[in-house]
Amino acid sequence: MNELPLGLLFVLLGLLLLCSAFFSSSETGMLSLNRYRLKHLANEGHRGAGRARRLLDMPDRLISAILIGNNLVNIAAASLATIIAIRLMPDQQDLALGLSTILLTLVVLIFSEVTPKTLAQRHPERIAFPASFILRPLMTVLYPAIWLINLIVKGLFWLMRIGHSAESKDALSAEELKTLVNESGETLPQQRQNMLLGILELENVTVNDIMVPRNEVVGVDMEEDVDTIADQIRRTEYTRFPLYKGDLDKVIGILHIRDAAEFLYSDEPSKVMLTKAAKDPYFVPENTPLHTQLLNFQAQQLRMGLVVDEYGDIQGLVTLEDLLEEIVGEFTTDFADNKEIHPQRDGTFVIDGTANIREINRALAWELPTDGPKTLNGLILEHVEDIPDANISIKIDQYLIEILQIRDNAVIAARVREMAPVRQG
Incomplete structure (x- = not known):
């Protein structure tokens, strides 16, 4: 090494520092990748994403390969810097060693650590995907060293009674999904964010929270005379409404306005026409979560239910439209x-x-x-x-x-x- 020209030694030192920067940026870039975007890109056929995903499926081997390479080039760079310093200052070797240590530390920190890692953190895909070309064969070449190091590490863990931690799962909880939606920023329009959050909130809201209270329920009292009933049906602003006898707790059924046509246009209308046309009432416990009730409406192919308490008394009314408004918001804000x-x-x-x-x-x-x-x-x-x-x-x-x-x-x-x-x- 002492016989090599000084200029060539500087070139070799620069190459080692570039290798160190590569390993530092690769480590940060691989670990900064968004796992969900990576999975999406891999499923779409992106080759770089596919390689990176396969590497991240073996995190212990990946980290070992990067650290082995990084430490080898850093140690080699330190040795080479020492040789260069001694050749430049042969009469003051102690001073040369001290200066080389300080200068190399600054150069490594700035050009091989902080700068490449910051760049990789800001643009992980641009760094990690190309780096996967080199890291994959490097893991194969260094496999014996990686196997030995991981074996020693596992032995140390066993001595310290550190067991295997539960494997990390890609699945997110509802609260984590809410945070993800809130942090989507400009990539997801505000209206869609609100809709997604509305869906996630369904499990925290019950039918009792959104129902039309009993005192506001509009229905038809079948104990009224035929003319009064007909007038109430003509003036109603709702598509569906309950039929009851004297009190809402004595509900007969739910009538759709179109099924009242025979009654309204008959020469001899009778209450029997309405009771025959009405559908059986559907009752909903007041503490039913909205996401459950939405599925129940879908399964029953219904759009309205009467909300009851634990004693069976009717507390109000809930419709499919009420549930949808919890997701998409009010249909009007005027x-x-x-x-x-x-x-x-x-x-x-x-x-x-x-x-x-x-x-x-x-x-x-x-x-x-x-x-x-x-x-x-x-x-x-x-x-x-x-x-x-x-x-x-x-x-x-x-x-x-x-x-x-x-x-x-x-x-x-x-x-x-x-x-x-x-x-x-």
Whole structure:
């Protein structure tokens, strides 16, 4: 080595540093690859992705090969730098060794570690896919050394009583999927993000959260006279509605408006025409998760169900449209079509006490608490813990609520304003 020209030694040192940069960038690039994008590209036939995926299926062998190569070239570079330093300063060898150590450390850190690893972290596919051409045959060449090193490592683990950890799984939990969707950024439009999050939220929401309350259910009382029933059917704005006798708990069936045509246009209409045309009522337990109920509607080929509590009393009504709105959002956001939320000129909103909190949050992009009462009236009563007087105000989180009207021990209307959140620190 001492007989080689000094210029050639510098060239060899540069090549060793390039090899060190290759191994450093390869390690970071391979480990920074997005496993799900990698799997997608491999399934699409991308050769580089396929090679990288096969390498990552053997992580212990891959890391061993990279580290063996990296350490070999770094040690060789240190030895070569020492020879160059001694030849440049033959009379001051101690100083030469110290300077070579410091300078080589700086060069390795900057050009063979920090720079290539940062580049690989920012563009892992551009580094890892080409590197897989070299790493695969390198693993074959170094297989005996890799096998021996891994055997020694396993022995050390056995001595330290470190067992095999559970293999990592590619499957993601629902919460991890939500984070993945939220972090998708511009690659996924906001509307699609909301739809995907809506699907993932179905298991955390029950039928009781979105049902139409019992007092708002529109149906036809079959104990009324024929003319009154016909007038109610003509004026209804719903496609389907329940038929009952005197009380909603005595439901007869669910009638589709098209099945009422014979009754409406008959010269001698009778209630029997409606009861024959009505479908049997379908009952839904109030605590049924939405994703379960969506599958139940699909299996039963139904679009409406009556929500019952543990005693069998009807608490409200849920439709397939209600479930779909939890996924895609409201079919309309025009306040003019919302009969419960009334915007005011001063930026506040006058909201009916019977308004569903989830619907308020969806319509106004608010975050009123939804883990307790389902209506604005229930939320106010829970916080006041008494029947309040009109014109009093309460604060719930960042929302100021002024009670406007009380009737029959319930809040009929309230004015709500969202206040700017208080900054901490």
